Amino acid sequence: MAHGPDLSLSIARLTFGGEVLYKDFHLNVAGGEVVALIGPSGVGKTTLLRILAGVETGFDGLALVDGHPAPLAPVPGLVFQDARLLPWLSCADNLRAVRPDVSNEVVAQALAATGLVDVQDKWPRQLSGGMQRRLGLARALLVNPRLMLLDEPFVSLDRVVVRELQALVTDLIVQSGATAVLVSHDPQDAARLAHRVVIIAGRPVQIVADLALDALPAQRSRTQIIAYEDRIETAMVESAL
């Protein structure tokens, strides 16, 4: 299976509201790697994801996706923390919005892959919070992404739904071989999904810990997950977060 793209992010300087958010910041992600970016709320994690998605371009530096500047790279599969569904489009049309050329079968397959059945003609508001996140995930899958960018995809959901979605995301990334960057403030997300955990903090933001988690995400036992979670939490505490 072909791996997803290598990522290379280098920010010389990025300011926000007069404050220097990033300065001399570098992050590399190998193709097919799942990296969790962990840090406190408001530190600037989503900003990194927006740069990699090619949405944020107002900074001194360079974001390369397989050697291409991020805005010119193939469309990433971006999953937002608020699902960000278009309320005036049916669920099926929300998917078609990002790939107008796909057939009904492909839309149905993307929905089925995320566990959504008989929702094509429903409006997004008629879905539960968990189902809306699944629909956001199905939309990301529809562009056949080689790069998945996940912005707090499990926040504000109940624990059972979070577990289901974490398993689903892990399966989908393993199946596609995509490179993935997951932004979260929760060590548990990283312990379950990531190959590598990058903890960021401070002003300007710096990488304060870079941890490799050995076991493959899909094969992790409960004990390993708990151990990784402890390890990440300890690193966060030691980094005075």
Added chain:
Amino acid sequence: MSPALDPRPVAPRPKGEAWLGWASFLLMIGLWGAAALAVNSRFLPAPWTVIAHISWLTNEAHLLPDFAVTLGRAALGFVTAMVLGTLIGIALGRSRLVDRLFLNWVVVGMNLPAIVIAILCFIWLGLNDKALILAVVLNKTPLVITNIRQGVLSFDPAFDELARAYRLSRGQTFRLIHAPQLVPYLLTAARTGLSLVWKIVLVFEVLGSDSGVGFRVSLFFQFFDLKGILAYTLVFVAIVMVLEHVAISPLERRLLKWRTDQT
């Protein structure tokens, strides 16, 4: 997210209560009839007299041509103002420079008395349809601009970010993301605009035209023909109600189905 786009469901009007609207209408006619019986019919003709008079005006006089002329003028003025107002409103909402340069013009346009605009148009262009329609457009356009500008300013930037992340083209972004957010503002502009256009077309017809409903009503006024005035008014109200219930409300229900659909 702007209140117009709030995805929380809006309770649809219960179907069983439609009769209340008709009952209210019949009550209005009943009160009118009772008042007509109580006072001199010269000052307030009864509804049945007026309805019979409508039939006579239709068959023996100029009711149909008068309404055709007025409706044509109103439709032309309305469509032109909606198109112009929408384009200018989008330009003002999207460009801070254009907004800074021209917003005061819109404010002036909103507050210029309609009658002044009409008189100026009649002086400059003569007492003709061109002047009348231009006056209607100049009166109505600022209102559309204001509505549409407000709609553009309330676009949710989160959806623009979605469009950029998924590399949607400008056309796709407008069709899938911007146009649906403008719909409630367009509907408001259309509804308020339609009522305004009716009124000002009639006033301008009184002022400087030799045809149309306004012109005819002014003739009725000169002859103190209350029956004629009320007959034209009743037909006018009927047309407005038909437009509301046959065109605007169904269109609104269709375009905003996502807010009310319970299935």
